[in-house]
Amino acid sequence: MTSVAPAAWPRMGIAVLALVGIFVSAYLSLYHLGGIGTLQCGFGGCDLVQASEYAYFLGLPVALWGLGGYAAIFGVAMAGLQPRWAGHRPIALALLGLSAIAMVVSAYLTYLEAAVIHAWCQWCVVSAILVALIFLLSLTGLRPASAPNLDMNST
Amino acid sequence: MAAKRSKTAKTKKTERKEPPGLKPFYLLIGVIAVIGVGILVYQATTQARPTVAPVPLTLTPDELEQVEPVPRGDPDAPVVIEEFVDFQCPSCGRFATQIAPVIKQRYLETGQVQWQFYHFPLVGVFEHGFLAARASRCALDQDRFWDYHDVLHARRPGWSAEGDPTGSFVQYARELNLDRRAFEDCLRSDRHAEDVTAHLQVGISRGVQGTPTIFVNGDPVRELTVSAMEAAIQDAMQNGAMDDPDPAEPEA
Numbered sequence: 001m002t003s004v005a006p007a008a009w010p011r012m013g014i015a016v017l018a019l020v021g022i023f024v025s026a027y028l029s030l031y032h033l034g035g036i037g038t039l040q041c042g043f044g045g046c047d048l049v050q051a052s053e054y055a056y057f058l059g060l061p062v063a064l065w066g067l068g069g070y071a072a073i074f075g076v077a078m079a080g081l082q083p084r085w086a087g088h089r090p091i092a093l094a095l096l097g098l099s100a101i102a103m104v105v106s107a108y109l110t111y112l113e114a115a116v117i118h119a120w121c122q123w124c125v126v127s128a129i130l131v132a133l134i135f136l137l138s139l140t141g142l143r144p145a146s147a148p149n150l151d152m153n154s155t
Numbered sequence: 156m157a158a159k160r161s162k163t164a165k166t167k168k169t170e171r172k173e174p175p176g177l178k179p180f181y182l183l184i185g186v187i188a189v190i191g192v193g194i195l196v197y198q199a200t201t202q203a204r205p206t207v208a209p210v211p212l213t214l215t216p217d218e219l220e221q222v223e224p225v226p227r228g229d230p231d232a233p234v235v236i237e238e239f240v241d242f243q244c245p246s247c248g249r250f251a252t253q254i255a256p257v258i259k260q261r262y263l264e265t266g267q268v269q270w271q272f273y274h275f276p277l278v279g280v281f282e283h284g285f286l287a288a289r290a291s292r293c294a295l296d297q298d299r300f301w302d303y304h305d306v307l308h309a310r311r312p313g314w315s316a317e318g319d320p321t322g323s324f325v326q327y328a329r330e331l332n333l334d335r336r337a338f339e340d341c342l343r344s345d346r347h348a349e350d351v352t353a354h355l356q357v358g359i360s361r362g363v364q365g366t367p368t369i370f371v372n373g374d375p376v377r378e379l380t381v382s383a384m385e386a387a388i389q390d391a392m393q394n395g396a397m398d399d400p401d402p403a404e405p406e407a
Contacts, residue, residue, distance in 0.1 A: 012180050019184060023191035027198065032319070035199045048329060050322055081177060 008081060010137040014095060015077040017137070021070035021130045024123055028063030045119030054112050062109065066127060069105075073098050073134060080141075092141035099135040106131040205321055206345035207286045209278060209352040219360050222353045224271035225300050227259075232269040234262070234391045237370040239273045239358045242288060242307045243281035243315045247367045250379050251308040257381050262388055272304070274354035275366050283320050285351060290324040292347035297333050306331065 030036045031050065039046040049055065055062055076098065080091035106128045113120050214222070224237065236258070240247045262268035274291075276284035287307055294303030306327045307314075314320035321342060328338040341347070358368070369376040369384070372391040376383060 015180075016183065016187065019187050019191070023187075023195065026191075026195060030195065030199060040198070045329070048326055055322075081180075 008086070010140045011077045011080045011095070013137045014134050015074055015081070017130050017134050018070045018074035018077060021127060022067060022074060024127050024130070025063045025066035025070055028123055029061055029067050032061035032063060039123070041122060046121040046123065048119040049113060049117055049121035049124060052117050054109070054117065069098065069102050073102070092138070095138040095141055099131065099138040102131045103135045205286055205343045206289065206348040209285065209355055210345065210348045212349055212352045212356065214353060214356055219357055222357045224273050224354070225295060226269060226271050227301060228263040228269040229266040230269055232267055234268045234372055234388055235271060236268055237271045237273060239275035239363045239366055239368040241275055241277045241281055241284040241366040242291065243284040243311060244277060244366045245311070248308045248311045250367045254379060254381050254384060258384050258388070267392070268388060273358055274351045275358040275363055275368070276351065276355060277366060281315070283315055286320065287314070287324070288351040289347045290342055292350055293338050293341035294328065294331070294333060296341060297337065299331055299333055302331050303327065
């Protein structure tokens with residue numbers, strides 16, 4: 001029976017998490033752009049966080065930057081699953097670099113929520129968790145032995 | 156030789172073929188994408204967006220007479236000050252923060268004046284004026300119109316520069332400890348759009364052309380200074396109470 005080599009699982013996981021992140025950030029972006037009237041916010045203060053000055057960076061909603069970041073990670077992870085890129089270390093490095101940047105930004109935004117805005121946006125928390133998981137998975141891709149082997153004849 | 160070429164072609168075909176082990180993964184990606192897009196479309200189509208412009212409304216002269224302002228002070232006061240305001244208008248902000256407080260302290264709090272507020276959003280001039288007016292009406296629903304009125308004027312430079320000030324308006328409601336959910340539901344709807352439009356039409360029927368426009372017992376005040384306002388109030392007191400356009404029914 002053919003199957004995906006175990007080493008490909010991290011990139012699959014990264015792609016799935018990044019896709020979820022795309023929709024989370026798209027949801028928040030639509031809110032900022034006026035496409036969605038009310039945020040679904042079970043706890044915390046989504047409106048307070050999203051109305052703060054920190055919700056924008058270089059004139060664009062932070063959520064929109066996040067959407068671009070998740071899309072880039074998703075794209076690289078999907079490319080890394082293709083047989084021709086399976087053993088490419090640059091793919092692993094690109095995933096690690098992108099997720100490290102996302103991790104730093106996400107950590108800073110989480111700090112702002114906790115220490116400056118004093119309110120929590122549950123969607124931002126979800127995004128922070130997604131980014132942390134993506135970062136951890138991208139670390140596993142650095143090990144030489146873990147380059148995805150997509151030779152489907154292996155079992 | 157031919158057999159070798161055939162084998163090579165077969166190998167290339169096999170290489171180009173999508174790895175069967177990835178098919179379930181692609182299926183999962185597809186399912187997540189469909190669900191995600193579905194949720195976004197659902198949210199975008201069901202979550203109401205705020206009404207930010209006057210709505211079609213035809214009022215007869217009698218109905219215009221019955222449009223109620225937002226009152227403040229003694230309803231039996233001998234002098235009535237009517238104020239037509241766009242919250243985004245800088246002159247309205249100056250009047251509200253520098254002149255009105257003096258007049259209110261001297262005359263409203265002493266029962267000599269009743270203040271009557273009318274919305275007059277200058278549509279086409281100030282893009283957020285109508286939404287700000289609706290926000291203040293949402294605060295009125297929770298009996299906090301004047302507190303919200305003060306915040307809107309005080310923080311006008313901030314929210315008026317925003318592309319969409321809805322979030323700021325909700326934040327102000329939070330800061331005033333209003334019921335945030337009720338306020339937000341109100342703001343992100345078309346509620347009070349007719350009330351604000353009705354005020355606008357009252358102003359137009361009264362000849363209001365700009366903001367702020369102030370009437371003291373029905374007479375417009377040309378110069379918006381404390382001294383001019385006080386002079387107008389003194390004149391109104393000497394000339395008697397404002398003519399009542401709708402005299403009370405004689406007692407039986």
